[in-house]
Amino acid sequence: xxxxxxxxxxxxxxxxxxxxxxxxxxxxxxxxxxxxxxxxxxxxxxxxxxxxxxxxxxxxxxxxxxxxxxxxxxxxxxxxxxxxxxxxxxxxxxxxxxxxxxxxxxxxxxxxxxxxxxxxxxxxxxxxxxxxxxxxxxxxxxxxxxxxxxxxxxxxxxxxxxxxxxxxxxxxxxxxxxxxxxxxxxxxxxxxxxxxxxxxxxxxxxxxxxxxxxxxxxxxxxxxxxxxxxxxxxxxxxxxxx
Numbered sequence: 001x002x003x004x005x006x007x008x009x010x011x012x013x014x015x016x017x018x019x020x021x022x023x024x025x026x027x028x029x030x031x032x033x034x035x036x037x038x039x040x041x042x043x044x045x046x047x048x049x050x051x052x053x054x055x056x057x058x059x060x061x062x063x064x065x066x067x068x069x070x071x072x073x074x075x076x077x078x079x080x081x082x083x084x085x086x087x088x089x090x091x092x093x094x095x096x097x098x099x100x101x102x103x104x105x106x107x108x109x110x111x112x113x114x115x116x117x118x119x120x121x122x123x124x125x126x127x128x129x130x131x132x133x134x135x136x137x138x139x140x141x142x143x144x145x146x147x148x149x150x151x152x153x154x155x156x157x158x159x160x161x162x163x164x165x166x167x168x169x170x171x172x173x174x175x176x177x178x179x180x181x182x183x184x185x186x187x188x189x190x191x192x193x194x195x196x197x198x199x200x201x202x203x204x205x206x207x208x209x210x211x212x213x214x215x216x217x218x219x220x221x222x223x224x225x226x227x228x229x230x231x232x233x234x235x236x237x238x239x240x241x242x
Contacts, residue, residue, distance in 0.1 A: 037071035043235030049227045063090045084126040091119045117159040122229055126150040136185035145180035152229045171222025175230055181210030204241040
C-alpha cells in the first residue's frame, strides 16, 4: 500500500510540474502577455537536524528536493519578484535516544542508529527577489542571486520495527532561501534568439546551477523532536525567460 501511495505522489508532482511548464510556454503563444520567468529545479538537500539525515559525505545519497520558481516581472536593473514551491521526500534512519526521549545517543562521537526509520515529506512555499548580473545578449553565462522567505509544512511518519505501530507528526516552521548560481543560455547566436522571440515570445532559455543556505526552524509549530527543516542544498535546473 505504501509503494502505491509513493508512486501516486510522485506521479502527481510530475503532472503538476509539466502542467506549470506548459501553461507558461503556451500563454505567450496564445497571445497572452507574460514578461517573467519559470525555473524548474532538482536539488540535493542537506539537513541541520540529524533526524532528517545529514547526508554528510553522500553516505545516504540522495535526499532529493524538486521545485519551481516563477519570476513575475522585471522591475529593471535585472531584478524580479519570485514565487516558489519545493517538495522534498525521503526516508532516513532514526537515532536511538536518551531517557528524555529527545536527545540522540552517541558512541565515540557518532550517533547511534535505532531499528526505526523516518519517512518525511516537506512542502515549501516561498516568495522573494532574484537579481541577475546581466542579460545574456551581453555574455551567455550570467550569475544570479536569490533571497526568499519560506514556510514549510512537514509530515514525518515514524516507521517502527513493530510494523503495527506508526506515529505521524506534522508541523510548520519558517525559514529562508539565500544563495544563487549561474544561468547558461542555450541561445548562443542571434538568429536562434530572434527565432524564439518571434515564435514563442521567449527572451532566453537555458540551464541553471545553484547552491543555497537554508536557515529554518523559526516559529516552529509541531514537528515533535525535530528542531527544524533548515540546512543547505545544491542542484540543477531549467529556466525560461519571457
